[in-house]
Amino acid sequence: MSVSSPKLVIFDCDGTLVDSQHVIVAAMADAFVSEGLVSPARDRVVGVVGLSLELAIARLLSDDVDLAQVDRLAAAYKASFAERRRRPDHAEPLYDGVRDTLERLAARDDVVLGIATGKSRRGVNALLEREGLAGLFSTIQTADTHPSKPHPSMVFAAMSDTLAAPEATAMIGDTTYDIEMALGAGASAIGVAWGYHPEEALRQAGAHHVTADCAALERALDQVIFQKLTA
Numbered sequence: 001m002s003v004s005s006p007k008l009v010i011f012d013c014d015g016t017l018v019d020s021q022h023v024i025v026a027a028m029a030d031a032f033v034s035e036g037l038v039s040p041a042r043d044r045v046v047g048v049v050g051l052s053l054e055l056a057i058a059r060l061l062s063d064d065v066d067l068a069q070v071d072r073l074a075a076a077y078k079a080s081f082a083e084r085r086r087r088p089d090h091a092e093p094l095y096d097g098v099r100d101t102l103e104r105l106a107a108r109d110d111v112v113l114g115i116a117t118g119k120s121r122r123g124v125n126a127l128l129e130r131e132g133l134a135g136l137f138s139t140i141q142t143a144d145t146h147p148s149k150p151h152p153s154m155v156f157a158a159m160s161d162t163l164a165a166p167e168a169t170a171m172i173g174d175t176t177y178d179i180e181m182a183l184g185a186g187a188s189a190i191g192v193a194w195g196y197h198p199e200e201a202l203r204q205a206g207a208h209h210v211t212a213d214c215a216a217l218e219r220a221l222d223q224v225i226f227q228k229l230t231a
Contacts, residue, residue: 009111
């Protein structure tokens, strides 16, 4: 391919760009209590972050899933999350180094940025507006219009939006669902160790690199799509 073709860097959101585990766990607890159910343990909740909301809830329930109950739980979760977001003490902080990394990547003429997330588009828009990051992303793919991760639909759509080839695309995420999604689309997969799935799980899922911080992430991008395509 031509070296002038775009290099697409796609980021997951929760657990990769922002640490939202506290509000996610609390909202899920609120939802389960609303149905008279025992709140799932934190490790179980963060283990399904990245999946679409309904699939995540189904995973947290017993094997005998009542779809109507899943819908009620999803509605209760959304209501709790929205209410918590309005509180003055609400916090979904960016991870250390994320803002600088995004701004450096966005400033490159040969790079376009994207998001692929299990969050709703409304949730992503609220986050990007709050952090002043909305103008950095050329393509945003959410669970509103795609199958749940690890289906590769979101990565395929992001590549289509930006005219990026699979070999010029890297997906960055903190869960095995992100890694599997990237590989299913033929893209490179970079795991981040600061999120919600263990580093070893990311490696076993097939991540080309697992990075401990944003500096290491930028070095990994050099290896998987930047230097490789310009050598």
